[in-house]
Amino acid sequence: MRNLKNEVRALHEVVIEKTSFSGKGLDALGKQVVFSVLRQFFELQAITHELLDKPLNQKHIDLELLIMCGLYAVDHLAQPVHTSVNAAVETSKAFNKAWARGLVNATLRRYLRDAQNIRHKALTSDTAISNHPDWFTTSVQQYWPEQYQHIIDANNTPAPMHLRINCQKISRDNYMTKLEAENLGCIKSQNSPHCLTLMEPVPVERLPAFNRGFVSVQDEAAQLATLILKPVAGDHILDACAAPGSKSCHLLEVEPGIKLTSIDSNSDRLTMVQDNFTRLGLQGDIIHQDLLQIDDDQLACFDKILLDAPCSATGVIRRHPDIKLLRQANDIDKLVSIQRQLLENCWRMLKPEGSLVYVTCSILPRENEHLVAAFVQQHTDAETIDIPLSIGHRQSPGYQLLPTVGSHDGFYFAHLRKTSASIML
Ligand SMILES: C[S@@+](CC[C@H](N)C(=O)[O-])C[C@H]1O[C@@H](n2cnc3c(N)ncnc32)[C@H](O)[C@@H]1O
Structure with missing residues (x-):
């Protein structure tokens, strides 16, 4: 069973120590969990607060972060929900608090019993609905009122993987052929003549001739x-x-x-x-x-x-x-x-x-x-x-x-x- 201790530690570094998320010490699944909990942070926090009878003291923030990982895992990981709950409960033992195990177990099981109703009660504030801090939504509403929802939706959706083809080494068309030979679907950008957009993100090691300098990862607009x-x-x-x-x-x-x-x-x-x-x-x-x-x-x-x-x-x-x-x-x-x-x-x-x-x-x-x-x-x-x-x-x-x-x-x-x-x- 997966222990979520590293994921909680990585979240603690961002939320409490205010350091950027580096992904160090996490495998691919761990990075996905932390990345996704950060993306859905305000929503998951609101649901956690709704589930807890009374808010946890700040000194127990790691437990709150663990519950948020558990909620994410239950809703999004391709594994049976009880596997996700058990992983969070097992991890809670590492916190050396006798009551933590029962609390994590009861909280996640309560969510499983009544998820729709709990989400409905929890997701009432702009912060929880948009998954963004107030100062940001206020600024976007001020400067981009018509584009507000478009911006929020884009920020809450994983970004595509754009490639920049090194035109000194290979043409975009020829690199596209190399990708297709590896079953990596892509489309040509209309905006940069050097850009291909992958249909699905992949680790850079899977990109043909990456180490030989044929290609880099760079957003289309940055190009x-x-x-x-x-x-x-x-x-x-x-x-x-x-x-x-x-x-x-x-x-x-x-x-x-x-x-x-x-x-x-x-x-x-x-x-x-x-x-x-x-x-x-x-x-x-x-x-x-x-x-x-x-x-x-x-x-x-x-x-x-x-x-x-x-x-x-x-x-x-x-x-x-x-x-x-x-x-x-x-x-x-x-x-x-x-x-x-x-x-x-x-x-x-x-x-x-x-x-x-x-x-x-x-x-x-x-x-x-x-x-x-x-x-x-x-x-x-x-x-x-x-x-x-x-x-x-x-x-x-x-x-x-x-x-x-x-x-x-x-x-x-x-x-x-x-x-x-x-x-x-
Ligand atoms: C947006 S990033 C640059 C990204 C880079 N142009 C690229 O495309 O890979 C901004 C950079 O500005 C650098 N920076 C910040 N303050 C600076 C300063 N006073 N003098 C020089 N560089 C600075 C940061 O270290 C950071 O690497």
């Missing part, structure tokens, strides 16, 4: 950043917040004749950039630097800059459901301040007549068009370049894609050109 920047042979390009390097790699795959400098402030994540370059057979300069501080000799040196700024990640919640528990409303002010400073510094690193693509995986206008509009207003040498996309929402300035069931993640793009005029102070 648009390179296409918008349009690398040309001879360009000196800065990928300003580069780690783990997906966009750096895509830039080099599309145009190996560029000189690429990839900078990031996180040294651990930077090692992933080098690993990706090695696997894909690409070359670029990798620099560890906090771009909130730049040197004089870095001014006006780049023809093009990709600034994929750190952000709320509200466009990729379906891929990182821990964001719903980790991100707080007041994080946005801090992020906006960092994004502004990074944009300001990157602008100083851009040559006159150069261009910059500002990207976030946020759907919040404050991190996106509000920030870029204010920047353009304050800089007489900044002008916007139109982004010709046939999907998403044109903003002023820039373009917003919202997370979409069966399709791309939520991303914002703005494309700016630096004229020769001086900066207004």
Whole structure:
């Protein structure tokens, strides 16, 4: 019988210690359980509170998390319900509380007896119904009222697996043939010429020639950043917040004749950039630097800059459901301040007549068009370049894609050109 102790520990790390879910120490099923409990967290928590006669003390949070794992297993795992209940009951013995076993057993069995009625009573608040924190639903209702349900549904549905085919090694059509030979169905993206969408996600080891660098995993919308920047042979390009390097790699795959400098402030994540370059057979300069501080000799040196700024990640919640528990409303002010400073510094690193693509995986206008509009207003040498996309929402300035069931993640793009005029102070 499966013990759910590792799953409870992983949930504890996110919910109480507020650290990102890494999946470390969990097998595939364990990751699925934790990932799904995080995705359905507010719903499962409301049901657990409805089932318990009185709320558990905070010091017993692990038991509450165990019950939530049990509820998920009962409803979603392809095994008899009593196997799921027994697994949770067995796990409860590890908590060294004499009463825990009886409580977990009684709570899950009560759910099995009367699930529909209990769900009906529990799922009354916006938080429980939407499975999102209040600050997020309030923001989405404010900024995207017509798209609200579309966004919530997308965030609550597992994302498709998009591949980026390394066009230096194989064409998309030929890679599609390789996938089909392995019985891996896929369709061509309409939005990126390098993208295939798998019908079913698979571990990367099952992707033909993955280790030989034929393919990477990257969302379809994320691939648009390179296409918008349009690398040309001879360009000196800065990928300003580069780690783990997906966009750096895509830039080099599309145009190996560029000189690429990839900078990031996180040294651990930077090692992933080098690993990706090695696997894909690409070359670029990798620099560890906090771009909130730049040197004089870095001014006006780049023809093009990709600034994929750190952000709320509200466009990729379906891929990182821990964001719903980790991100707080007041994080946005801090992020906006960092994004502004990074944009300001990157602008100083851009040559006159150069261009910059500002990207976030946020759907919040404050991190996106509000920030870029204010920047353009304050800089007489900044002008916007139109982004010709046939999907998403044109903003002023820039373009917003919202997370979409069966399709791309939520991303914002703005494309700016630096004229020769001086900066207004
Ligand atoms: C959205 S991620 C970048 C993803 C990456 N562009 C890719 O496509 O693989 C944002 C990155 O910004 C980096 N970052 C955050 N603050 C930074 C700073 N002050 N200077 C440089 N990099 C920073 C983070 O370490 C993180 O790797």
